[in-house]
Amino acid sequence: MENREDLKSILPYLPLLLRSSTLFWPPQVVEALKAMARGPDHSRVDSGELLFLAISDLRNCLCLSSEPLAPSTPQGYALFFDELMPRVESVKWFREVLPVLANLLLQFPSLLEAHYQNADFIVNGGRDEVRTGLRILDSQEAGIVFLGQDLIAALLGCSLFCLFPFSNRGAKYLPMINFDHLFVSLYEDYNQKQENKIMCIIHYFERISSYIPVGLVSFERKILALEDHSFYVSSLNDDFWSKSAIPLCRFEVHNSGLIEDQSSGAIEVDFANKYIGGGALHSGCVQEEIRFMINPELIASMLFLPCMEDNEAIEIVGAERFSNYTGYASSFRFSGDYVDRRDVDSFGRRKSRIIAIDALCNPRMRQYSTKFLLREINKAFCGFLDQSKHQECKKLLEEKGCSPVLLHMTALTSTERIEREQANELTRNSGKDCLSVVEEDNIGIATGNWGCGAFGGDPEVKTIIQWLAASQALRPFISYYTFGMKPLQNLDKAAQWILSHKWTVGDLWNMLVQYSMKRLGGETNVGFFKWLLPSVYGHDVGIMD
Ligand SMILES: *[C@@H]1O[C@H](CO)[C@@H](O)[C@H](O)[C@H]1NC(C)=O
Secondary structure, three states: OOOHHHHHHHHHHOOOEEEOOEEEOOHHHHHHHHHHHOOHHHHOOOOHHHHHHHHHHHHHHOOOOOOOOOOOHHHHHHHHHHHHOOHHHHHHHHHHHHHHHHHHHHHHHHHHHHHHHHHHHOOHHHOOOOOOOOOOOOOOOOEEEEEEHHHHHHHHHHHHOOOOOOOOOHHHOOOOOOOHHHHHHHHHOOOHHHHHHHHHHHHHHHHHHHOOOOOEEEEEEEEOEOOOOOOOOEOOOHHHHHHOOOEOOEEEEEOOOOHHHOOOOOEEEEEEOOOOOOOOOOOOOOHHHHHHHHOHHHHHHHHHOOOOOOOEEEEEEOOOOOEEEEOOHHHOEEEEEOOOOOOEOOOOOEOOEEEEEEOOOOOHHHHHOHHHHHHHHHHHHHHHOOHHHHHHHHHHHHHOOOOOOOOOHHHHHHHHHHHHHHHOOOOOOOOOOHHHHHHOOOOOEEEEOOOOOOOOOOHHHHHHHHHHHHHHOOOOEEEEEOOOOHHHOOHHHHHHHHHHOOOEHHHHHHHHHHHHHHHHOOOOOOOHHHHHOHHHHOOOOOOOO
């Protein structure tokens, strides 16, 4: 089998066995799955209660009984399938959906083998030797994994059946991946939002049972190098931000609507937990968790992406949306099927591009210190930056014999932009330059109140940080969804005022730092916009006359 190293890193976290280069299920598991695949008349699995017994048997065959599931897991499955789900629906689910799922699990070993056989050829036909095989994408290692939607469905089937070994996950800073706690939370603290979360997941399996999608989903660990690095852009310091001459990008404010409904093709921000997925598989139900319920393929990231550090972000491209919903947190409700009509890129990935960045949790006053402003802005910058464009620019630069001192694509392209404008040689430049590399297929950022709800960040400061990071990453625009947040009522006015003054990233960063120092020192306690624009926000000391 190809990609032995990749398989070796993930094998301890999978329920499969490996012998003589072949992946397989233990024979008793195959027998049990085969019976289940023939339907309830053969397997007798026609209720939540019996499903859990079948799960226990499978786990025993996999020698997982030494890792007991939470005590009320059986009651959780029984409650959902036998009491909450209408009987007609559950009959249908056990007759029609479960057998397909069992069949898919039977194919899991061969799907995975096929995955490893293709993994070297996904990017550029293999010419660039980009590894894409399923493996642990460890902290401080940039890398990408491409998974087929069929393989993801099999992985999520393993989660539903709680088949992933978990005793070795904590030490590796990996989140839990089985669905037991999803059901335990339902039973131990019954509430409708938890029921509706599970409805989204069950609906996903329903959809899979009628048609298994054929696209790919990519999962990438992005890093900003901690020190100057010849290949990767590194974290930027105060000095760099304060001197950045990059113009601010466009800023659009949406006082209604949701990030995931945008249709501009923008990258969508996942207000993530440092453990990707956050409480998705427990009782959590805010922005990140909701996204993981309506696009369940995102959950696959939790299998192999350990906790994010400060200089890291995760980008997931191609996860399909299956469910519609209403509400938020305790009012969250599944509201039926959703057909994802986004088109597909050259890799076969749906153009659904999600960036997971984790904000500081409960930062209180320290969020105004430069150290933590830098932590947040570099986190967002890491997510928003396209490192591959930077690398392409670097190559172009070397070919032109230009100084390799210009490490940052961003500094480089703004110089180029100015040169181009000055020399007005746009038309004479026939060869590719960095600016055209940046502008090719460049998409904006759709975001909102990142790190502000449960995480307790200052919404005005976070808004500015994201705007600066997106501008520095040379994104063409930010589409900001305020979700009706009060302090952002006049966000549009403030943003337009700032844009009309043609500030650079450095100018706005310096204002933010100045404000934050005053805030930290107790010299002001108003929000950033009121401080900056007293005439718009009411009278107070500020810079606008
Ligand atoms: C999703 O639900 C919303 C709110 O109920 C509704 O307006 C919208 O049309 C639905 N979308 C789809 C694609 O069903």
